[in-house]
Amino acid sequence: MTTFHQRLPLIGAASWIKTVAFVAALLVTGIGSAAAETPAGYMQRVANQLIEAQKSGTEPDFATVIRSHADVPTIGLTALGSYAQSLNKADRxxxxxxxxxxxxxxAAKEAPKYPVLRAIMVGxxxxxxxxxxxxxxxxxxxxxxYDVRWRIVRRGSVFKVRDAEIIGFEMTSFLNNLFQNYISENGGNPRTLVLALNR
Structure with a gap:
């Protein structure tokens, strides 16, 4: 039986698979004060730090960045689509x-395959x-x-990265499709996804 995690490499567009690890991590990375630096300056600093983190490429390194700086609630609830209404708040x-x-x-699995040399913010x-x-x-x-367009938002006094677009493909649509399809195929209860993600 194929598990949820085993299905992931089979899903998605070939045009962005080479860079998904870097983008996925940067997508949910947010560091710094929104009042203290420009959005481009903020993203440049984040990119530089992430490239350094990519050199180790371990799960804990990626998880620390994501956990500390993600706009997790917005990305997570949006990924559930209409199923978000059915997710018990206690399960969030x-x-x-x-x-x-x-x-x-x-990200830890894919990052070593596609090492990033540099990321330059151009506008x-x-x-x-x-x-x-x-x-x-x-x-x-x-x-x-390749070119990446990042969407960042203000959350209080800091910026957060909300999405990224590569060749017309928005990264959050990857999670949206994957998560919603999994729920649909497993009885329509979002708690099945929660259990699968935490296995």
Whole structure:
């Protein structure tokens, strides 16, 4: 029987699989004061720190970054779609923890395959109700380049990364599809997903 975690590599678009580990970690990374630095400056600092963390590539390293700095509730509840209404509030902490562990495991597995040499922020938009978009150019050690557009939002006095777009593909849609399909295929109860994520 294929487990939830074993199914992950079989799901997704080939166009972004090479960079999903770096993006998934950066997607949910947020460090620093929103009042103290520009969005582009913030993202540059985060990218530099994440590249250093990628060198070790361990689950705990990724989990620490995610747990400490993620906009976890928004990403997590959005990933459930309409099933979010059915998730008992008492189950939310376990769900968030499982989601963090899930992303960390996948990032730690994939990151060594696609080492990032550098990430350069090249521009940012004005802030709107949807947040701020920061454009970046990512270079792998292989010499391959690609563009990533990050969406960051304010949460109190700090920025959080809410989403990232690569070649027109939004990273949060990956979790949305994966999580909602799993719930749908397992009786429609989001608690089955919580249990699977924490195995």
């Amino acid at each position: 902490p376990a769900y968030y923890a499982g989601m963090i562990n899930f992303i960390s495991r996948y 940012q938009t004005k802030e709107t109700a949807n947040g701020i978009y920061v454009d970046s150019r990512i270079t792998l050690r292989t010499g391959e380049n």
